[in-house]
Amino acid sequence: MNEEKGVLIALRGVTKLHRKGHETIRALDGIDLDVAEKGMVAIVGASGSGKSSLLHVVGAMDRPSSGEVRVAAQNLNSLPEGLLTRFRRQTVGFVFQAFNLIPNLTALENVMLPMEFNGVSASDRRQRADALLERVGLGKRVGHRPRELSGGEQQRVAIARALANAPPLVLADEPTGNLDSKTGQMIYEALKEIARERTVLVVTHAEALAQMADRVVHIKDGQLVPGS
Numbered sequence: 084m085n086e087e088k089g090v091l092i093a094l095r096g097v098t099k100l101h102r103k104g105h106e107t108i109r110a111l112d113g114i115d116l117d118v119a120e121k122g123m124v125a126i127v128g129a130s131g132s133g134k135s136s137l138l139h140v141v142g143a144m145d146r147p148s149s150g151e152v153r154v155a156a157q158n159l160n161s162l163p164e165g166l167l168t169r170f171r172r173q174t175v176g177f178v179f180q181a182f183n184l185i186p187n188l189t190a191l192e193n194v195m196l197p198m199e200f201n202g203v204s205a206s207d208r209r210q211r212a213d214a215l216l217e218r219v220g221l222g223k224r225v226g227h228r229p230r231e232l233s234g235g236e237q238q239r240v241a242i243a244r245a246l247a248n249a250p251p252l253v254l255a256d257e258p259t260g261n262l263d264s265k266t267g268q269m270i271y272e273a274l275k276e277i278a279r280e281r282t283v284l285v286v287t288h289a290e291a292l293a294q295m296a297d298r299v300v301h302i303k304d305g306q307l308v309p310g311s
Contacts, residue, residue, distance in 0.1 A: 093151075096150035114137065116307065121279065123297050124283070127288065128288065138256055138284065178253065189228055193229075198247050212225075213225060221240060233266075235262055252283075253278075253284070255284070271295050
């Protein structure tokens with residue numbers, strides 16, 4: 084595959100098959116997709132349409148059954164497991180619907196943790212985590228644990244954590260699924276601001292929020308809807 088300038092994600096003929104009893108489910112069915120280096124792209128589809136499978140393949144959380152996946156000039160198909168782990172740590176920041184914060188760590192410690200795995204010094208970890216929490220409006224909540232934060236605040240900590248290692252790509256899987264509509268819009272606005280300097284790929288079934296993205300891609304039955 085020729086690498087096009089300005090393209091961060093390039094998928095060619097990507098399929099993902101799952102076995103369910105005697106049946107084979109085609110979660111992804113021949114996906115061709117290019118995503119630019121900066122901006123916010125919303126992947127929209129109903130439950131079971133394949134949108135989360137697409138995110139997992141792009142984020143190297145799952146390998147495709149066939150086809151080629153290139154992200155940040157790396158061919159994920161050919162990377163061994165150890166290099167895939169490094170890819171996830173350095174190239175991708177993840178934001179999940181359930182926040183996935185460590186409950187006994189403070190907001191600051193949750194944001195510092197990915198940097199520790201990346202070999203960043205303790206003083207640099209603290210300084211960067213402080214700055215990221217300030218950026219998402221939680222400068223006064225750094226010492227609070229998840230149970231002491233609202234859902235929206237927990238998700239903002241998760242966004243700060245996703246940015247800890249300055250990845251070029253942030254993947255958000257239904258990031259507003261556990262939030263009310265007003266809080267959800269605030270989270271999308273935060274992601275939109277982040278997308279000015281990196282690529283943000285958001286999976287959602289909420290059309291209204293998706294319209295805040297720079298580009299909307301629809302998926303149905305494992306295939307991209309023409310025109311996406």
